[in-house]
Amino acid sequence: DAKTTQPTSMDCAEGRAANLPCNHSTISGNEYVYWYRQIHSQGPQYIIHGLKNNETNEMASLIITEDRKSSTLILPHATLRDTAVYYCIAANAGNNRKLIWGLGTSLAVNP
Amino acid sequence: DGGITQSPKYLFRKEGQNVTLSCEQNLNHDAMYWYRQDPGQGLRLIYYSQIVNDFQKGDIAEGYSVSREKKESFPLTVTSAQKNPTAFYLCASSGGAPLSSYNEQFFGPGTRLTVL
Numbered sequence: 001d002a003k004t005t006q007p008t009s010m011d012c013a014e015g016r017a018a019n020l021p022c023n024h025s026t027i028s029g030n031e032y033v034y035w036y037r038q039i040h041s042q043g044p045q046y047i048i049h050g051l052k053n054n055e056t057n058e059m060a061s062l063i064i065t066e067d068r069k070s071s072t073l074i075l076p077h078a079t080l081r082d083t084a085v086y087y088c089i090a091a092n093a094g095n096n097r098k099l100i101w102g103l104g105t106s107l108a109v110n111p
Numbered sequence: 112d113g114g115i116t117q118s119p120k121y122l123f124r125k126e127g128q129n130v131t132l133s134c135e136q137n138l139n140h141d142a143m144y145w146y147r148q149d150p151g152q153g154l155r156l157i158y159y160s161q162i163v164n165d166f167q168k169g170d171i172a173e174g175y176s177v178s179r180e181k182k183e184s185f186p187l188t189v190t191s192a193q194k195n196p197t198a199f200y201l202c203a204s205s206g207g208a209p210l211s212s213y214n215e216q217f218f219g220p221g222t223r224l225t226v227l
Contacts, residue, residue: 034215043115043201043218044154087153098169099216101146101153 002027002090009106012082018075020105022088025069030092033064034099035073037084044087047073078109114138115219117202122224124196132187132222134202143185144216146201147171154201160185189224196226 005023012018024033035047048055048062050071055062061074075082087104115136124130136143142161146154156169160179174193179185185204189196200223203216 036216041199041221041223043203043221044216045218046215049215098156098159101155103151103153 002031004088004090004102006086006088006102006105008103009108011108011110012075012078014080014109014111015077018078018082018107018109020073020075020086020088020107021070022073023070024088024090027068027090028092031090032092033062033071034089034091035060035062036087036089037082038087038104039081039084047086078107080109080111083107083109115202115204115217117200117219117222119222120220122222124224124226126226127191129191130189130196130224132189132200132202132224134185134187134219135183136185136202136204136217136219137183138204138206138217139182140204140206140217141182142205143179144203144205145169145175145177145185145187146203148199148201148221157187196224199223 002024032049032051034049036044038044047059048057050062050064064071085104085106089099091099118133144159145157147157148154155171157175158166158169158177160166163182166177166179174190176188199221201221202219205216
């Protein structure tokens with residue numbers, strides 16, 4: 001599976017959009033980009049995933065560059081409850097049951 | 112409600128004792144996983160099971176054992192052979208078609224094990 005690189009930490013003001021970047025320059029053609037988040041002392045929670053096209057659901061939007069070497073998770077109106085560690089993971093559909101977790105980005109949403 | 116339960120939330124054991132962590136799911140998922148998380152670190156895969164009566168070692172299986180006798184249950188035993196057992200243990204499950212991209216993992220609340 002491709003390695004992903006994320007900033008260690010980010011800050012965001014409450015009510016503003018939070019844009020979390022992820023680099024996956026070695027991603028292969030059949031690998032998807034998955035995003036999870038983990039609120040302190042809880043189990044991770046799935047957010048969204050995508051292959052090539054941009055994706056949106058009730059939680060977030062995922063923007064994937066045309067060359068697929070990077071992506072951005074967008075929380076359109078961050079709230080204090082969005083404070084968490086956000087993990088970007090690249091995995092192929094055939095093996096996406098075995099995810100490799102990095103250190104993620106610690107997002108602090110400030111009032 | 113459908114979901115994954117882990118018990119207990121906090122567990123204390125003396126060094127040298129084996130301890131079994133419970134994980135139950137009622138999501139009808141075939142696959143189940145055990146992860147370990149240390150402070151400030153990402154999740155590391157201990158064991159996973161894609162189907163009943165079958166399981167595979169993950170990246171850090173030494174000192175751990177599992178069983179998968181029922182679809183709903185995937186208990187993890189931390190043995191005395193595990194050198195640094197104090198950690199946060201997370202159980203997860205996933206379902207869906209085998210090659211489906213939509214194979215999100217659902218996590219339990221975790222068990223924080225402290226070995227004294």
